[in-house]
Amino acid sequence: MSKQSTEDSPIRLVMHPLVPRLLHVAGIEALTPSMRRITLAGLAPEAPFPFTPMAASDHVKLVFPEAETGQIHLPTVVDDRLAMPEGRPRPIFRDYTVRAHDGGAGTLDIDFVLHQHGPAGLWAIGAQLGDTLGVLGPRGSHIYPSDFDQYLIAGDETAVPAMARWLEELPPGAQATVLVTVASLAEQPALPHRVGTSVTFLDRSVQGAGVLAQAFASVVPVPGRLFVWAAGEAGSLKPIRRHVREVLQLPPAHVDIDGYWKLGVEGLDHHEQDSDD
């Protein structure tokens, strides 16, 4: 299914068949002291993986091993809907960005923030070559417009894989301003270099999580059409939503702000945003 973009709604949605996959860890690379890239291999050529250009927020649901048995019980697909494995606890799912896909090698790269507070973060810390992981989706791709005059892109480390895709996939000449908060400036992830882009790292250890909204509010947009994309800890994005609505007064269709996780909440469903958002 594909929804066409229009002047009012320049984001095009393309749906993909729902495919559960069981992949294995074929590569582990340290990106920073608190981020690592895990390359997952085993994509079957008969079920092509949808990797869609200009869809930086494309994500899969990762299915983690059961705590007690270490086994992964993948859901099945019945009438294009997920059916949970019978007689077993509901599997643990978490959303992760598809950082890269190599069709020839049959691999996906996922960049994990390493943190000790939840099953996904802990899995990534302990992952070893040969470990298995379930992967569902992506269910659909939001294909962003490529003809805006300026892109303002903001977030924390969980948004860095999507930011890297933005910078790789925006057409040459597109102007982008990227604001990234990091736990400390010693832990800056590498982002692709491109002409017409400024990338600013902001240190949460000095200024707190509010530094993102402050930096966002100080950006003076260039004349023309502005597209805003932001993701990361949900609470830190609230003032950004407000600024976009009340100060920049952008049409909602020119904005995509997504709470990727929320302090103190396990397995946040990013489709459920707070009502005051």
Ligand SMILES: Cc1cc2nc3c(=O)[nH]c(=O)nc-3n(C[C@H](O)[C@H](O)[C@H](O)COP(=O)(O)OP(=O)(O)OC[C@H]3O[C@@H](n4cnc5c(N)ncnc54)[C@H](O)[C@@H]3O)c2cc1C
């Ligand atoms: C569309 C989408 C794409 C995403 N892409 C990525 C990605 O590419 N890489 C990535 O690392 N994350 C990504 N995330 C965020 C990731 O899904 C969450 O961080 C998730 O909550 C981690 O699951 P968990 O089991 O480790 O923690 P949970 O069980 O969900 O949460 C347990 C506790 O951990 C805390 N917590 C959760 N995440 C973090 C964090 N990052 N840092 C510190 N504390 C945390 C919570 O506040 C909670 O108290 C994405 C989320 C969405 C919605």
